[in-house]
Amino acid sequence: MSTFDFPPSIASRPTYGALAPRAGAAQIMLADAEGAEALLAVAQADPELMHRAHVIYIPKHTGERFTDPLRAAAPDILHIAPSYPACTQRLHRVFSAAPMGAQIYLAGTEGLIGQAMALALQIGIPKSAIQTEHRGSVARRVQCVHCKGITEDVMTDPFQCGHCGLNLFVRDHYSRRLAAFQGVCIDAEDPGNVPPSVELYS
Amino acid sequence: MTIQFNDETFRDDYTFRNSEWAIRRFPFPFHEDSYMYSVNMERHRGGPEGSVYEKRFDVDEHYISEMRDRAQVLADDPLRCQSLPHMTLAGWDLLELIMVSKSEDYPDLFELHRDGATWRWVNKPLGIDDTFTFMDESSLPYGPMEYITRQTQGDFAVLDQRENNLWMDAGMVTTQADWSLDFDIGMNFFEWHAPVPMAHEMGVFKRALKFLLNVQQGSPARRLNWTMTVNPLLDTSPENYHKWGIQKTMLTPENVGRKQHLRVELQTFFRLPRSNALVFPIRCYLIALEDLVTVPKWGRRLHRVIRDLPEELATYKGFIDNRPMILDYLSQYDDGQTTSPGIWPDLDTEPPLRR
Amino acid sequence: MSAGLEKLPVIVTAKVKLNDLVTRFEFAHASGKALPPFSGGAHTVVEMQDGAKTRLNPYSLMSDPMDPTQYAISVRRDAAGRGGSVFLHDKVQVGDKLMLGMPVNLFALDLTARKHLMIAGGIGITPFVAQIKQLQTTGGAFELHYSARSQALASYADDLRAAHPKRVNLYLDDQNQQIPLERLLSGQPPGTHVYVCGPRGMIDWVLATAERLGWPPEAVHSEEFLAPQSGKPFTVDLAQTGKTITVGEHESLLEAMEREGVDAPYLCRGGACGQCETRVIAHDGTLQHNDHWLEDDERDGSKIMPCVSRFEGSRLVLDR
């Protein structure tokens, strides 16, 4: 199973639910890797809704595993994209054309959900039109508060900022606008004293 | 009174000093010998003459130097001042509120002349005399919020009100107690307070939000908050923490009285009329421990508060490692005598320190 | 904090009869000062001295929010009501002095919206008049759909259509015209917010249709002022002040407290803002909740909104 129970945390840290079919003027779905399982669950619960959906899917390391089942669910449009950056322009176009009442479904890693949510909000789609479900990796997108560089797929805490090289600890404080957690210098008060990295949620 | 403005720095050589006048009027935040989070709001309708509560926007001897420090911070990092697109109207509201308040409260320092939409603003301490068109952004060198807050002490969070919540959608933040506007902009009330320990469980923020949503035009409110800072450093930002954090390790028993500062925020809340937004000015006052203990009541009380503060709060406020040294210093000024209730220095009625 | 503290003394500068039902009142500051600016959708509580009785009625401000020289309200004559609107129509004249509460906005535009879709019924047009003026100044996109019983009763329709011919749409009941709501709510671009002000039936219709079409709640705004309902007189013990007061048939619990000099907070006087919320210490009987504020689980006898709600029974003790 690809689900993970995040321990309770502070109010700015996103929480995730389970996708459920919702009536609306349009159905737009985006998933990466194991996130496909969440979309397939929606298709199973309401096959008709899936036939009206525009689905964008990024398989990542799962290869062909979910592409055939998704095709079999027969969405109105299915677009397989090699990466999130490769489909951002398309997503922008699809979100911008979505009438009020459209339902958005995001499933997969926190990085994908967060970035697509930020894009949707920026276009004006209200937050509660967007459902999210976490699946797969617990890697985080982290912004270095010092140099502002964002590092993708951070798996350890602390980690070294990929931009400025500072050693950062990963806070649960999260910015929806940046789609990133906050990384703060861990050895500012004792330079060089960096505790060993541990895997997130290990 | 006319204010004698200091020429001082809040960085590098740290020449910041409080005059005798500034020490006496310092907003001491503890009304009793212990501290716990509370909403502790009251109406902001003046206060005793000469106190920091008297005027809507207090101007003191540090004004010119603080504004110089702000300009330096913004030159180094322009992201400290940001406004989401829907907040421009609130920016004009804020500009009007400050210009009207300051010109009425300090007529010898500030003047506002309005002729329809043509406004002339005179700021004598900073040598500014600008004529512009109200509600026309192109007539000012900066956006309205940035223009006026480059001329007003304190940080400013401008909060949009919608969905029964407050959203931090604009701000000028260069003297903050360790939070990042660039990171927090766009968050709602609960989200930007998320890192504060304990208070959520206590329901403090729920009550505070309910209060703030109901702050009405013409009825501003205020409260105090506090923390500790080594050196009179205004810009204790997370952005620069990797540079200033090390200063916390430079306290010694010899320099703690001079270097360790109590940092108090006078937080006020005004409803902005045209935008229905709320502005949250956060004015920072710094005082060295050696100056603070010249008021015997404050010396006694601060010792007791710091001593009894829960560990989580001392950690959150960033002085847990230095607490023993601070307590050693302050204990010299706590002779165990009782203190009078309330925040005022009560110099005439409180007993001198018994040695 | 009692909200009514800050008040504006004003003088009536104009009284304009618009049609059989609606009259506009215009005010200037009594001492010639500038009136505070406000935001579109704000209301003011008008304080009227009707003999020994003080009447306090909320009305939407409909003048230009940027114009400090005057405020305006439009009052629909409500013959079946408790008398505030009739008093204004019949007794208040140009030159009279009144007190107004500071503007309070419980129906503000969501300024993050990309477009504002406004739906008005009858006198519900008034907050939109001010909001449209605000959007004219700040340059926001809007579209108004306004339904009224007849051309004669469609207050301000001509002015609005003349100023914004492409954005204002009028629907008249006596011509069998109806707002094409379903179609309107089906093709709006992302970031549109819908606002409705009018009779209860219209509000329910818009809210239900929006929900059915998948509109998220934060993009749907409504305003309805409830008028306090009359009812059987009842007696209340006030624990803090130690007073026992009787609430008359045609007055609200809030009004009765004010009559007795009890400091009771309020903002909207219409069951919407939550400001008057009061703890019930004990009761023996039935609380008649008429507000829009309390959650269902708060209607368990622990709280009451004195501006609109009443009581029937033998004993009620409140924390005031």
Ligand code: FES
């Ligand atoms: S006064 Fe607003 S709910 Fe009672």
